Amino acid sequence: MVRLRVALFAAALPLSVQAQWSPQLEGGVVHDSNFSRAQHAEDRIADTAVMLGAATERALPTAADLIVGAAARLARYVHSDGASYAAADLTGAWRGKLGLGLTAPWYAVRGSAGVENAREEVRDALRYAFSAAAGRRSDPRLEGSAGFAYDRRVQRADLPMVPGFGGKPFSLQGRTLFARASYAIGDDVALLGSASVRKGDVESSTRRNFTIFSASNAISTDPALGPDFIAYRLSGARSATLSAGVSWQLGRHAALEATAARADTAAGEGLDYVNRIYAVTLVYRP
Amino acid sequence: MMRVLLSFAFAHAAAAADLEAIVKNPAGAPVAEAVVVAVPDAGAPKTAKPKLEQVEQIDEEFVPRVKAVLVGSPVSFPNRDSVRHHVYSFSPAKHFDLPLYVGTPAKPVIFDTPGIVTIGCNIHDWMVGYIYVSESPYYATTDANGVARLAALPAGGYTLRVWHPQLAAPEETTHRHAEVSGPARMEWVLSLKPEVRIRRAPAPRGGGRY
Numbered sequence: 039m040v041r042l043r044v045a046l047f048a049a050a051l052p053l054s055v056q057a058q059w060s061p062q063l064e065g066g067v068v069h070d071s072n073f074s075r076a077q078h079a080e081d082r083i084a085d086t087a088v089m090l091g092a093a094t095e096r097a098l099p100t101a102a103d104l105i106v107g108a109a110a111r112l113a114r115y116v117h118s119d120g121a122s123y124a125a126a127d128l129t130g131a132w133r134g135k136l137g138l139g140l141t142a143p144w145y146a147v148r149g150s151a152g153v154e155n156a157r158e159e160v161r162d163a164l165r166y167a168f169s170a171a172a173g174r175r176s177d178p179r180l181e182g183s184a185g186f187a188y189d190r191r192v193q194r195a196d197l198p199m200v201p202g203f204g205g206k207p208f209s210l211q212g213r214t215l216f217a218r219a220s221y222a223i224g225d226d227v228a229l230l231g232s233a234s235v236r237k238g239d240v241e242s243s244t245r246r247n248f249t250i251f252s253a254s255n256a257i258s259t260d261p262a263l264g265p266d267f268i269a270y271r272l273s274g275a276r277s278a279t280l281s282a283g284v285s286w287q288l289g290r291h292a293a294l295e296a297t298a299a300r301a302d303t304a305a306g307e308g309l310d311y312v313n314r315i316y317a318v319t320l321v322y323r324p
Numbered sequence: 325m326m327r328v329l330l331s332f333a334f335a336h337a338a339a340a341a342d343l344e345a346i347v348k349n350p351a352g353a354p355v356a357e358a359v360v361v362a363v364p365d366a367g368a369p370k371t372a373k374p375k376l377e378q379v380e381q382i383d384e385e386f387v388p389r390v391k392a393v394l395v396g397s398p399v400s401f402p403n404r405d406s407v408r409h410h411v412y413s414f415s416p417a418k419h420f421d422l423p424l425y426v427g428t429p430a431k432p433v434i435f436d437t438p439g440i441v442t443i444g445c446n447i448h449d450w451m452v453g454y455i456y457v458s459e460s461p462y463y464a465t466t467d468a469n470g471v472a473r474l475a476a477l478p479a480g481g482y483t484l485r486v487w488h489p490q491l492a493a494p495e496e497t498t499h500r501h502a503e504v505s506g507p508a509r510m511e512w513v514l515s516l517k518p519e520v521r522i523r524r525a526p527a528p529r530g531g532g533r534y
Contacts, residue, residue, distance in 0.1 A: 058406035064528050093529050097408060097424075109529060138412045138421065140449040140522060175449065178520045222523055285525055290383065293525035323526040 061094040066319030073118060074243040074263050075303070077311045081244040083263055087113045087122070089319075095129065105131040109152075120158035120262025127152030127165070143174040146185075158262040159195050160269065163208055166190040171216075179222040187214040189238075197258045199268070204256035207271035212238020220285070230283040230297065240275040240303055242311065243267045253307045275305035292322045341504055343474040346511040347466050347486060354470025355514055357390040358488040362462040362474055362504075365481035372461035376432060378402055379443070379453060381409050384524065386443065386453030390489065392463045393455060398432035410446040417441045417457055440487065450524040454489050479505045490516040 066089050073085040095107030107129040114122045133146035149168045156162055166189070173183025190211040198205030216234035223229060243260040244250055245267060251257070254270035261267070283297030301313040345360040374397035380387045381403045393399060401411045401422060408424040417439025422429050424447070435441060438459040445451035456463070462482070464472035486498040492515040502510065 060407055062526060062529065066528070091529065135446055138414060138444075138446050140444065142446070175522075178522045222520075225519075225521060226523070226525075228523055228525070285523075285527070287523050287525035290385075290524060291526070293527070295528055319528040321526045321528050 059094045059096045060323070061092065062321065062323045064091045064093075064319055064321045065089065066317060068113075068315065068317045071314040072311060073115075073121070074267065075240060075311055075313065076242060076244045077250070077309055078244065078247070081247075081267075082311075083118065083243075085115050085117045085121075087115045089113045095131075103132055103134040105129075105133060107131070109150075115262075118262045121156055121161060123154050123156040123161065125152055125154040125165070140175050140178065143172060144183075145172045146170070156262065158260070160193065160197050160258050160260060161208055161262060162194040164192045164194060166192075173218075180219070182217070182219040184215075184217040187216065188212070189214070199259055200257045203254070204271070205258050207241050207254070207256040207258050207260075207269040209256065210239035210241060210271065212236045212240075212277075226287040228285045228287075230281070230285055230295070232279075232281045234277075234279045236277040236279070238275065239271055239273050240277065240305060241269055241271055242305070242309070243269045249307065250309055253305065253309055272305040272309060275303055277301050277303040291324060292320065295319045295321065340476040340478050341506045341508060343477055343484075343502075343504060343507075344509045345464070345466070345472045345474065345484070345486070346509065347470045347472070347488070348511065348513050349516055350513055354466070354468065355488060355516065356466050356468050356470060357388075358466040358470070358472070358486050358512075358514070359390060359392045359456040359458075360464055360466065360472045360474065360484065360486050360512075361392070361456075361458050361460055362477060362482040362484050363460040364462070364478070365483070368460045374398065376400065378432075379455065380404050381411070381445070381451070384409075384445075384448050384451060386451055388465070389452075390454045390456065390465055392458055392465050393435055394461050394463075395438050395457050395459050396434065396436055397457075398434050399455065400428055400432040402428040408447065409451070411443055412446055413441050413443045413455075415439070415441040418455075448524070450522040452521070456487060477504050484510065486512050486514065488514060488516060490519050492517045 069086040071084050072082045074083040076082045091111040093109035095105050098104040109127045111125045127150045129150040131148040135142045135144045147170045152165045154163045169187040171183050171185025175181040193206035193208040196205040214234050214236040218232040221229045243263050250270045254272055256271035258269050260269035279301040281297055281299035285293050285295040287293050296318045299315045304310050347355040347358040349355055374394045377393045377397050377399045379391050379401055403409050403426050408426055410424045411422040417437045418435050418441045420433045435457045438457050441455040443453045462474050464474050466472040481503050484500050487495045
């Protein structure tokens with residue numbers, strides 16, 4: 039009887055409310071030339087992670103432009119296994135177009151909240167993110183967008199190491215301005231490019247170092263990178279990132295994307311570091 | 325370049341005859357999704373009645389991608405996907421807008437002006453389809469072998485033409501006149517423009533760094 043009532047209720051719903059969840063699966067490899075985000079060569083640790091992710095989203099029945107979703111992600115680092123983590127997020131988005139047609143400008147506002155559990159407790163965190171972007175496709179080949187993003191990461195455990203300093207070096211927040219573009223060079227291949235500038239907190243892990251010690255405002259151990267590594271939080275850092283990539287469409291439902299990025303971070307007091315990040319990701323959307 | 329070959333396989337005084345239209349590209353490969361229309365010299369018969377047609381959305385594509393209909397035909401746009409579609413057109417021959425929906429919209433859209441109507445989905449930009457609204461009831465669309473069959477053409481004179489979404493030259497350049505009195509075969513060789521389709525590749529959602 040209950041099933042019958044549910045079926046009758048579903049049949050009575052307006053057509054617009056019957057849309058289903060849209061899942062997406064992805065897996066890939068990410069290599070970071072400076073996973074420790076360290077200035078000096080002796081502290082730099084390169085590492086590679088294998089990533090697996092699954093996400094799903096759907097439009098709200100009552101408001102077509104409002105999207106809700108959930109995502110889960112696993113990352114396993116080859117060398118720094120303590121940094122390997124599992125994460126889950128809930129997302130909400132408001133997105134749409136200002137008009138009809140493929141060249142109509144679009145907007146997207148997105149927020150997410152999630153939890154990240156790493157093998158090492160110091161890296162466990164709650165994560166929040168917000169972004170607002172607008173873009174436009176000028177023709178079938180070229181699309182550009184720009185926007186603003188805010189990210190906040192709250193370290194769950196307070197693990198002070200030095201009296202007078204906070205024990206949450208992985209509690210970070212920052213604001214980012216970004217611009218992205220893609221250009222299709224054929225039916226299946228597109229070139230990708232992006233540039234961004236982020237201002238905010240960064241975490242840098244090094245061996246004992248007085249310069250970074252004096253510039254930091256939270257310190258804790260970072261056993262994921264080694265027994266003698268210390269995590270420092272530096273505020274007011276500016277990171278400029280340039281990224282280029284290529285995306286291959288594999289049939290109707292999958293794509294293989296390869297990107298290379300360089301991020302230059304200046305944290306003040308001469309504390310600069312560079313990351314070169316390479317990623318290959320296979321995405322499948324049934 | 326456009327070339328027409330006309331041959332009559334049989335020549336007899338039948339009241340109605342089938343016409344087989346073959347459309348190829350200059351390399352000799354068959355051209356699918358080409359619409360072949362035959363307009364009687366005496367004008368389109370008034371007796372032809374439009375019927376309900378449909379263009380489905382399956383796996384986030386329009387099926388069929390090219391649909392020929394008689395002017396005045398109502399066309400429904402059933403969404404067979406689990407995601408919503410927003411079908412629209414702002415072609416001169418028909419403006420319409422079916423805001424986000426799943427299932428089949430209650431009212432079909434009536435295509436009351438001859439011409440070419442390009443349809444799209446405002447959510448999935450790669451979804452593009454074409455509705456060819458014909459003033460004549462004698463039309464057909466080529467299959468994968470580049471063959472279209474116009475069945476039971478009354479004997480008489482016709483102006484025939486071919487249209488394809490990537491047709492390089494104006495449709496008028498394909499016009500040919502033929503007297504149909506029995507089963508016949510016509511061949512067009514069409515130059516087509518390269519097609520630029522929007523990619524539908526999914527993008528990684530990515531993980532966060534810090």
